[in-house]
Amino acid sequence: MKNKELKNTIIKILRKHNLSLLHSKICAEAIINAELVGAYGHGLSRLKMYCERIKRKLINPKPKISIKKLSESISHIDANNSIGFVAADLAIKRAIKNAKKTGIGMVAVKNSNHYGLSGYYAEQAVKKNLIAMIYTNAPPAIAPHGARKSLFGTNPICFGTPSGSKVPFILDTSMSVINRGKIRFASKTNTKIPKGVALDKSGKPTINPNKALEGVQLPIAGYRGSGLAWMVDILSGVLTGSSHAGEVKDPFDDFSGPQNVGHLFIVFKNNLFVKNFNSRVRYNFIKIKKLPKVKGVKEIMYPGQNKYARNRVNSKKRIKISNQIRIEMKELLD
């Protein structure tokens, strides 16, 4: 299947699940982008789940999204339980509009769902020469420092900025050391997981993937990462009026109600305080890239460079679809 055909198939599936053409297109583009940048956990692998939640009335395919204007800079969106892509698309566009008008835009979203990659939205702002800071919470994945039960989501911190070149600086970093998928893979392949990644069910550090799966994953950098994940939960959950404190539902296995994810978008002009931001940031990158390197490192990459390169390469090829996903897609069309 060519990528354009694949996109049309996704649109067809979502249309069949009652999304409007516009909303289906927004979702399809985000899903294709996730595949192209190699973020498969945010791509086709979630399509069945989205449709399942729509069928069970846990995602609203025909949302009445309301945007409350609090000032020329600040807006509050009630996503009305829309699929996350649609709410986030609206939110970043509004944040961009506000930032262009006043220098800074801040948009909070409540009653939303999983929206894929934060970096995807940051890119939209960066393309307009704006800087973006984006936060979203997520279902429990990592234990707060000192706890032996998961509560924080992967709670990414996302920061995007124009780079003075066509390759944007997009930091989009989870607060979890490694994702659960990698621990499952280690379990299947009988390999050990790194130290400091997980605790067993009694709360002891473990490098045994099976014990880790019964236990909890840890935040990056101990109490520091735990604090950062906590910050993200406050910014995207407490502040916005969404679920928080571990109450965002897991989209794959919790069908007791809508996810109620929250997002926060802060966007501002890059030339607020200096006229030559782009040449300054370019200078910054060049200087860092010239540093002496650790053995084996060819280039010091800035965040987003790898994803951009993968996107370029993958865009020229057909997206690989696993048999499992092929079957799922076929069923979703039936």
Add this chain to the structure above:
Amino acid sequence: MKNKELKNTIIKILRKHNLSLLHSKICAEAIINAELVGAYGHGLSRLKMYCERIKRKLINPKPKISIKKLSESISHIDANNSIGFVAADLAIKRAIKNAKKTGIGMVAVKNSNHYGLSGYYAEQAVKKNLIAMIYTNAPPAIAPHGARKSLFGTNPICFGTPSGSKVPFILDTSMSVINRGKIRFASKTNTKIPKGVALDKSGKPTINPNKALEGVQLPIAGYRGSGLAWMVDILSGVLTGSSHAGEVKDPFDDFSGPQNVGHLFIVFKNNLFVKNFNSRVRYNFIKIKKLPKVKGVKEIMYPGQNKYARNRVNSKKRIKISNQIRIEMKELLD
């Protein structure tokens, strides 16, 4: 010496070095606060350095600080090479004022110097029921991921929010795993340093503190922490019009010019999107504190709780002054 006397002595020293009474008081309060919360690296141990830089005309004791109003929300401060405490005090007060007026305030500072603890300024906003995000860069301390030379500073990420109780949530976290002081201590006491903290001069990981001192310190969490430190350099250095890319000067041993540190303050109302922010955040903390704990952990603490407790205990006692610092202070008064 009683703490009040100590404060007066600091004021006397700074007055003697040509700071105004007001500016001397601002500095003395920040320095005393650092001692009380146990952040000794930001307290009395820096007093001699500040005075030395004033004497060498590398800090301006009589700065003409200019505040440019870009909008009701956004301001740009040129610190005119003031001591950092003074510029940051002005900046957080302006950010608070802007936030109270419009919901969100953003203040960038250029041509500044070391300002102590970011959390100290966040607290000021939190006391007014505002949320604060604060960034500052710093002289080279950690190597970008893949490099074997330091370039990023400790570049803290600071986030403060009202907590629904008198103990504010103040996350103020360095992007460095451990500070250089701890490596020096390990060297003196012939102990090893943890894995993943430092590289030797050839770029190989080391647990030998002496080799680490010849080499570089690493950011938290590998490429993730490197990306976060990079973000802080862009936000506080590139964006504000200050030095960046490793060009902020070390205040202790680089007398070739002013430090030119940059800071960024973003402050907003906690009730922008929900009316009951404080009870929501309280609920969040209570839920997290009730989680089952890792063995040996009595309480899951939120960021800022420890510092608050230390401040309370230490405020009732005399601040301990080492002989070294006592001698320095005496000399500074001579």
